[in-house]
Amino acid sequence: MTMMDKVLHVDKKKKQVTVQAGISVQALLDELKKHGLTLENLASIREQQVGGWIQAGCHGTGATLPPVEDQIVRMKLATPAKGVIEVSSTQDPELFSLAKCGLGSLGIVTEATIQAVPAHKLVEKTFTATPNEVEENHVKWLKDNKHLRYMWIPYTETVVVVTCNPVGWFKTKEYQRFAEDEKLAPARQLLIECKPELTQGEVEPLSFTELRDHLLAVDPLDTEHVRKVNQVEAEYWKKSEGVRIDWSDKILGFDCGGAQWVSEVALPAGRLDAPDMNDVHYVKQVYDIIEANQIPAPAPIEQRWTARSTAQMSPAYSANVGDIFSWVGIIMYLPSEDPKQRESITKRFFQYFRMTDVLRKKYDAQEHWAKIEMPTTIGETVQVQEQLRSRYPVELFNAKRNELDPGHVLSNHLIETLFKPSSEGFRSPKDPCSNHIGLRKEKQGMIRARARTNPFAAERVAPLKEFAEDQGRSFERTPQCRGQDSKASGGTTRLWLRFAFVVAMYLKTLCVAGWKGACLHSPASWSSMWHRSSFCIRSSSVHESACAASPPDLLLCPILLHRGRNRLVLAPSPEHRSSFLSWRFESCFLSGSLDPPKEPGCNCWVDQWNPIGAGTGPSHTPAVSDFEGQDRV
Helix, strand or coil, X not given: CCCCCCEEEEECCCCEEEEECCCEHHHHHHHHHCCCEEECCCCCCCCCEHHHHHHCCCCCCECCCCCHHHHEEEEEXXXXXXXXXXXXXXXXXXXXXXXXXXXXCCCEEEEEEEEEEECCEEEEEEEEECHHHHHHHHHHHHHXXXXXXXXXXXXXXXXXXXXXXXXXXXXXXXXXXXXXXXXXXXXXXXXXXXXXXXXXXXXXXXXXXXXXXHHHHHCCCCHHHHHHHHHHHHHHHHHCCEXXXXXXXXXXXXXXXXXXXEEEEEEEEEECCEECCHHHHHHHXXXXXXXXXXXXXXXXXXXEEEECECCCXXXXXXXXXXXXXXXXXXXXXXXXXXXXXXXXXXXXXXXXXXXXXXXXXXXXXXXXXXXXXXXXCHHHHHHHHHXXXXXXXXXXXXXXXXXXXXXXXXXXXXXXXXXXXHHHCCCCCCCCCCCCHHHCCCCHHHHHHXXXXXXXXXXXXXXXXXXXXXXXXXXXXXXXXXXXXXXXXXXXXXXXXXHHHHHHHHHHHHHHCCCCCCCCCCHHHHHHHCCCCEEEEEECCCCEEEEEECXXXXXXXXXXXXXXXXXXXEECCHHHHHHCCCEEECCEEECCCCCXXXXXXXXXXXXXXXXXXXXXXXXXXXXXXXXXXXXXX
């Protein structure tokens, strides 16, 4: 694609430009400038190629301006099944609506015709406000400014507000209150205090983003240290208050800093004529999570806005003209090349990310396609798939994929996982006994055939199968664990003692087969640790499970099996949380405290364990301990 970087045609009358999709955004801007044109809106960086810039749903900021895919007038796609096709709002409009933000899965974008605007200058005004001042003035600022951006600085009372408007909208002059050396002085001083071996001559050439990276590298996961760095950043922006005037392509881009982990979401924010304030409330609740859990969250939490998109696969898609969306990004920098430090930061970032999951659900926030991560457990995968199906036309998208690319040669593992067809065999995560067959490449029949040829597999399954058949039901399809099956939850002690014995046999056969990490407590310890525990046995190697809810007169032992995606977990009741010990076997561990499911039954196990969804109410702030036990592969 890098060789396909030509500007093919500029239509000055229509203000449209046709380019090959391999051209970079910056090269396109440079070419447009020769014709007195520019792009209506820009993302923060310009190194992307236009094809990816379109397909990933990139965006700039401005509540009256849509994401970049809505600047596309028409485009050509190279497809495996139909060759090169052209789509537009008049030529296959349904496909055009999907393909404008098609994630590269409906065809390779080879050419695009983009709607440009006359080149213009913008007046950028930077000032700081407190979170309360932002809340008081947000609606006015959103309506009065063509471009608006907030940079929230955790652990401070500072929010950086950046507005950009065409020259002539407001009477103002360029000014800067402080010279650059004065702005950088606090950061330079702190860096020399943290690293006395550095000289002033070594520190002075560094920009602010470079200074921030050096400061964070000292101890990126120490909250007190990160708090000091954020305070220095707040001082920098207070001294950066001022106004500058330049061409729009110079103003709208900005320095994003060094290597980093970012999670960005788009959430509905009402209509431009009636914003609902959910955008500001969202960030303030992120603040609450950060402070309650002492997360070492660096600055900034960046917030921008766009109008709705007409691309059906865009996170900002809406059929309602006038709807607006807010884009919010949380961040953790990777300020050094030390692999251990980067690994620790990565782990902490994903804890931070998971803690905000409750807010994403509450505010219907959707992950930016360019920043979505591959789910790492079955539970996460099913959750993401269900969320995508509730937000996007996944069935239509898959139908077009199969039509244009029947062999899925344009796909990848992430796309195949996120857009797994619903017909491929997994049940809703609301069904706690779901086999999640659709999450594995092998089909159920193939797996069972393989199990029949495995002597250990037959030995492992036999006790459970015998137990299920003895209770008058097929082992192939177990009842839902809701305590409604009279035979499964009738509660005779004999039945449950028999099942405990079966579990012991199952563990023994696993150990014979070479499995590791099984722990079985003696019956004497059961009553002191567990009460009314919910449990579920799952063996994904043969895709069979047996589930039930324990009666009050029998107390089962804590067991945790680990082999890939195989789990057996018993979750304690609230009154026994203090006895909920950590069990660690090789790379898999479970710790912290859990509330029992709202409904009786076994809908909590490691593969599908979401602490936020269990025992979390509107007033609950997720804690670090909620996430320490999540297994990531």
